[in-house]
Amino acid sequence: MNLSGYQVGDFFDEMYENDGRPRPAVCPLVRKIESLSPGELANRQLEADRALVQAGITFNVYGESAGVEKTLPFDLVPRIVTASEWDRIEKGLKQRIRALNLFIDDLYHDRKIIKDKAVPPDIINSSKGFRSQCVGINPPRGIWCHITGTDLVRHKDGQIYVLEDNLRCPSGVSYVLENRRLMKSLFPEVFDASKIRPVSNYPIRLRDMLEYLAPETGAPPRVVVLTPGVYNSAYFEHSFLAQQMGVELVQNSDLVVFDGYVWMRTTNGFERVDVIYRRIDDDFLDPETFRKDSMLGVPGLMSVYKAGNVALANAPGTGVADDKVVYAYVPRIIKYYLGEEILLPNVPTHICAEPEGLAYALEHLPELVIKAANESGGYGMLIGPHSTREQCEEFAHKIKADPRNYIAQPTLALSRVPTVVDGLLEGRHVDLRPYILYGQDIFVLPGGLTRVALKKGSLVVNSSQGGGTKDTWVLASDPATADQSRGGHA
Amino acid sequence: MLSRVADSIYWMSRYVERAENVARFVDVNLNLIMDSPTTDQQWQPLVNTTGDHADFARRYGPVATQQNVLQFLTFDRENPNSIISCVRAARENARSVREIISSEMWLQLNTFYLMVNSAASSGKGFEHPASFFSEVKLASHLFTGVTDATMTHGEGWHFCRLARKLERADKTSRILDVKYFILLRSVSEVGTLYDDVQWVAVLRSASAFEMYRKRHGRMSPMAIVEFLLLDGEFPRAVRFCLNSARDSLHAISGTSGGANGKHPDKQLSRICAELAHANVHDIISTGLHEYLDRLQTNLNSASTGIYERFFATRVPESSQAARQKTQ
Numbered sequence: 001m002n003l004s005g006y007q008v009g010d011f012f013d014e015m016y017e018n019d020g021r022p023r024p025a026v027c028p029l030v031r032k033i034e035s036l037s038p039g040e041l042a043n044r045q046l047e048a049d050r051a052l053v054q055a056g057i058t059f060n061v062y063g064e065s066a067g068v069e070k071t072l073p074f075d076l077v078p079r080i081v082t083a084s085e086w087d088r089i090e091k092g093l094k095q096r097i098r099a100l101n102l103f104i105d106d107l108y109h110d111r112k113i114i115k116d117k118a119v120p121p122d123i124i125n126s127s128k129g130f131r132s133q134c135v136g137i138n139p140p141r142g143i144w145c146h147i148t149g150t151d152l153v154r155h156k157d158g159q160i161y162v163l164e165d166n167l168r169c170p171s172g173v174s175y176v177l178e179n180r181r182l183m184k185s186l187f188p189e190v191f192d193a194s195k196i197r198p199v200s201n202y203p204i205r206l207r208d209m210l211e212y213l214a215p216e217t218g219a220p221p222r223v224v225v226l227t228p229g230v231y232n233s234a235y236f237e238h239s240f241l242a243q244q245m246g247v248e249l250v251q252n253s254d255l256v257v258f259d260g261y262v263w264m265r266t267t268n269g270f271e272r273v274d275v276i277y278r279r280i281d282d283d284f285l286d287p288e289t290f291r292k293d294s295m296l297g298v299p300g301l302m303s304v305y306k307a308g309n310v311a312l313a314n315a316p317g318t319g320v321a322d323d324k325v326v327y328a329y330v331p332r333i334i335k336y337y338l339g340e341e342i343l344l345p346n347v348p349t350h351i352c353a354e355p356e357g358l359a360y361a362l363e364h365l366p367e368l369v370i371k372a373a374n375e376s377g378g379y380g381m382l383i384g385p386h387s388t389r390e391q392c393e394e395f396a397h398k399i400k401a402d403p404r405n406y407i408a409q410p411t412l413a414l415s416r417v418p419t420v421v422d423g424l425l426e427g428r429h430v431d432l433r434p435y436i437l438y439g440q441d442i443f444v445l446p447g448g449l450t451r452v453a454l455k456k457g458s459l460v461v462n463s464s465q466g467g468g469t470k471d472t473w474v475l476a477s478d479p480a481t482a483d484q485s486r487g488g489h490a
Numbered sequence: 491m492l493s494r495v496a497d498s499i500y501w502m503s504r505y506v507e508r509a510e511n512v513a514r515f516v517d518v519n520l521n522l523i524m525d526s527p528t529t530d531q532q533w534q535p536l537v538n539t540t541g542d543h544a545d546f547a548r549r550y551g552p553v554a555t556q557q558n559v560l561q562f563l564t565f566d567r568e569n570p571n572s573i574i575s576c577v578r579a580a581r582e583n584a585r586s587v588r589e590i591i592s593s594e595m596w597l598q599l600n601t602f603y604l605m606v607n608s609a610a611s612s613g614k615g616f617e618h619p620a621s622f623f624s625e626v627k628l629a630s631h632l633f634t635g636v637t638d639a640t641m642t643h644g645e646g647w648h649f650c651r652l653a654r655k656l657e658r659a660d661k662t663s664r665i666l667d668v669k670y671f672i673l674l675r676s677v678s679e680v681g682t683l684y685d686d687v688q689w690v691a692v693l694r695s696a697s698a699f700e701m702y703r704k705r706h707g708r709m710s711p712m713a714i715v716e717f718l719l720l721d722g723e724f725p726r727a728v729r730f731c732l733n734s735a736r737d738s739l740h741a742i743s744g745t746s747g748g749a750n751g752k753h754p755d756k757q758l759s760r761i762c763a764e765l766a767h768a769n770v771h772d773i774i775s776t777g778l779h780e781y782l783d784r785l786q787t788n789l790n791s792a793s794t795g796i797y798e799r800f801f802a803t804r805v806p807e808s809s810q811a812a813r814q815k816t817q
Contacts, residue, residue: 054600055600230582230585248495254494265494266803267492269803
């Protein structure tokens with residue numbers, strides 16, 4: 001297959017230099033693709049699609065009738081990350097998570113960071129993720145955010161930025177594992193040539209981390225995964241992780257609280273549960289503590305948790321650090337708790353709560369992306385360059401009325417990766433979500449989920465809006481000539 | 491094992507077996523009609539076999555035709571016992587226990603589901619019913635085979651087998667019950683071959699024709715009843731099914747220790763013991779229908795016992811939570 005027609009375009013391309021030469025790290029893959037006969041790539045893509053349907057690797061679509069399942073489109077061409085670049089990302093993520101964990105713990109206890117005026121007190125009042133019910137709680141081992149999925153993007157300047165933190169119930173890791181399994185069966189030769197860091201040990205690390213949280217009972221800890229049920233959009237992942245960890249997947253009806261412990265109903269009576277990896281939002285966890293109308297929760301769960309008789313991962317209340325205004329303060333948060341400069345930069349962010357930030361945002365509205373603090377999934381957002389004058393003015397009013405609720409960022413040109421389109425390769429924009437486990441130590445899964453916007457020109461990688469995924473390869477070591485390739489964007 | 495998980499495995503297995511049995515009934519009836527020179531098409535008894543005649547009459551009217559019965563039993567999503575509904579329910583149950591069953595089982599059941607769905611949407615099920623029904627039967631056999639070959643023969647597997655065997659025993663006894671008048675009439679006309687085509691059909695509904703011939707040779711209504719009800723070696727005979735259901739139930743109770751509530755093992759053992767000592771002449775002279783009716787009642791009560799013993803675990807009376815609830 002001839003790749004000479006591939007257009008790099010005016011973007012950072014993860015596979016090609018600006019002059020069209022493949023980056024050294026991707027050479028084995030490019031050689032492999034070039035050796036395929038015409039049509040072969042399309043055939044392997046079809047094979048991959050079929051394998052996903054057959055295996056029932058699906059997500060549920062909300063808003064359609066119950067039981068509607070779709071496969072997440074999977075693109076064959078992987079995104080390749082060099083060893084040295086990954087090492088920088090990994091260090092940056094570990095630093096960030098360590099600081100955010102200290103921040104959350106501080107917010108629910110002494111709030112020193114606010115007393116020391118490193119962040120404004122509003123930060124708590126304006127956050128939808130703050131849970132007053134969690135004030136004073138000491139989670140097992142002092143860890144709040146056990147599992148994090150941090151979204152990263154690369155801009156035209158070649159720099160990797162943190163786009164947002166997902167500290168509540170980040171999903172998608174099952175696709176990382178399944179994508180890799182699929183790629184190994186479709187392109188075994190390239191794996192030999194490229195030496196790629198494995199991801200398959202994630203479920204083992206996850207279980208180790210969860211067991212580390214268990215209260216001392218003298219017996220082997222019992223870990224379960226708590227799912228809202230089979231109609232949840234991420235049900236496949238809940239089931240997959242439970243299976244791969246070798247633990248029970250439970251629904252709320254399986255659990256009951258009595259005598260100060262959490263129990264599960266088995267065919268042999270009741271068995272005690274020590275650690276719950278819950279994939280249910282804080283609000284629905286326990287109708288006695290949070291939302292009273294929750295049908296998904298376990299009444300009394302929080303009282304057992306507070307007494308230290310069960311561990312919850314992630315800890316309730318971590319959503320406070322997911323807030324987009326808090327995001328803007330992360331460089332200061334890292335500085336405050338660790339005394340370090342941020343290693344993996346934030347997207348330059350203007351905080352509208354601060355006068356300079358507000359002035360800048362209003363002045364440059366048509367060039368900026370404006371985000372509301374507590375919205376996600378692309379809601380409550382203005383993309384200046386793609387908006388009309390009226391929309392900009394409307395947002396200007398909203399910002400002036402409630403500046404605390406908004407941040408402003410430059411519009412990023414996400415990097416691209418060649419993607420199979422009608423049997424040929426075209427550049428499509430991607431982001432990257434690595435997964436971080438915080439237990440005895442901090443573990444970052446090498447790679448993570450590369451999401452790709454399959455529509456031409458689109459920057460939206462969400463699965464609900466035409467996004468797909470790619471396998472992400474982190475090289476075990478860089479090829480000898482790697483220095484040249486890094487020169488351009490170090 | 492979680493009670494909910496055991497429950498789902500149980501129903502997954504029952505629904506696969508039920509889909510297979512429905513395919514078997516319909517397929518045999520289609521064949522039977524081709525062998526019947528009369529215009530009298532026997533479709534109503536088929537609806538009766540499934541026990542859903544009231545729902546059928548309400549939605550399709552009083553006259554059972556090949557077209558509407560085929561639709562009702564095969565692709566009617568509103569009929570919870572149609573093939574498509576059974577396979578869907580089996581898959582939904584499997585989906586909720588995917589981490590417990592083997593991935594091969596899931597793969598086979600998902601393939602089964604996709605096959606039935608595509609037959610429904612393409613119209614193939616009506617155009618080539620024979621090949622569709624044999625695909626359904628084959629898919630069910632594959633599922634059972636994959637289950638036996640890939641799932642640890644522990645508690646979950648025993649719930650699978652328990653459910654499959656109970657379902658099969660239930661269906662075989664229903665076939666006998668619906669056709670009993672044909673057989674009984676023959677008994678009263680001893681020595682005359684009333685309608686051997688019908689008997690062959692009854693046997694074929696249980697895939698029993700060839701095995702019956704090997705065992706009993708000539709066609710005799712008495713021997714057919716004996717074979718389908720009391721045989722200890724034929725895998726679709728009621729007694730054979732219930733014996734292995736009983737064995738699985740023992741294995742489950744053995745691994746799950748102390749008993750609370752009713753004892754479904756004892757109920758099932760009692761039914762098996764009765765079948766072991768039953769005599770086909772006595773059964774027919776006192777009334778096959780009455781006998782089968784009692785058998786069904788006992789089976790239902792054993793099923794209820796299984797539900798209460800394993801699936802509906804309740805908070806112990808001594809606990810604080812239980813005390814709070816009763817206050």
